[in-house]
Amino acid sequence: MDKNDVKSQLLSSNKNSRREIFGKTITIIAMIIIIIVVVAILFFVAQKGLLTFFENKVNPLDFLAGQTWNPIQMSPDGKPLVGALPMFTGSLIVTLMSALIAAPVAIGAGIFMTEISPKYGRRILQPVIELLVGIxxxxxxxxxxVVVVPFIRKAFGGSGYGILAGVFVLFVMILPTVTSMTVDALRSVPGFYKEASLGLGATRWQTxxxxxxxxxxxxxxxxxIFGMARAFGEALAVQMVIGGALVMPTSLTKPASTLTSVLTSQMGNATPGISLNSLWxxxxxxxxxxxVFNMIMRWIASKGNINK
Structure with a gap:
């Protein structure tokens, strides 16, 4: 090996080393920026949200368990009427029901796309799923x-607005996300699991x-859980069909409210003080x-082995 070859190798090594250092630097800077943004958001929201308890002297238990939401009025004992239980209950009911309906449909669609008709099923369902995600x-x-609310009004009576309408809308919204992730989960199963099961004489359905x-x-x-997290945080679509009544849900067909619907409807008109602080x-x-949803997802993902 002559001197020219040695010099060229050294130059190439130096270039690769500089590129590696540059790439690591860019990655570290991007990671630091993301951490700063997340911490800043958490700190800002927490700082604003805790003012209700420290500045306006609202008991956290009264806030979480109270059933009356009217920040501009005071209770007989002089405390603001900021009970979030009706909205929190409405959010939980809408989220759980939409997830319960979406889960079996998504699992069935995932099985159809991956096992029963992988060629034609994926060609038909994949564009539909992508279209639903992009709406x-x-x-x-x-x-x-214009469709769900009048249907519920004719079928069950009442105004048509309520939790049931919100469940139908959220079901369609989270279905493509849950279906896509279910397909990915089924496709990630090692192929020898299926081969071993069929080799032992199991039928396709048993496998x-x-x-x-x-x-x-x-x-x-x-x-x-990911679909539930999206359903719990959805605001505009739910606000349009749930009715916006600030009362405890007593029926699926009566107007109710969620945390996000109250935020979107009242944030623009809130005045500084207890009204704005309670929304924060x-x-x-x-x-x-x-x-909480994120922690549950991480915990489930860590349990990646077959249940025994």
């Missing part, structure tokens, strides 16, 4: 307003039910629930 939430809300679904259970549960507290509650 803005306001379009879902408008469709719910799907007792092997593939069990192996993909953590991924499917993660998909359902609702935002903090939403942020905490998002963190």
């Amino acid at each position: 803005p939430s306001v379009v879902y809300g408008f469709i719910g307003l 799907i039910w007792r092997v593939l679904l069990r192996a993909a259970t953590p991924g499917i549960l993660t998909a359902v 507290t609702l935002a903090l509650l939403l942020l905490i629930m998002a963190l």
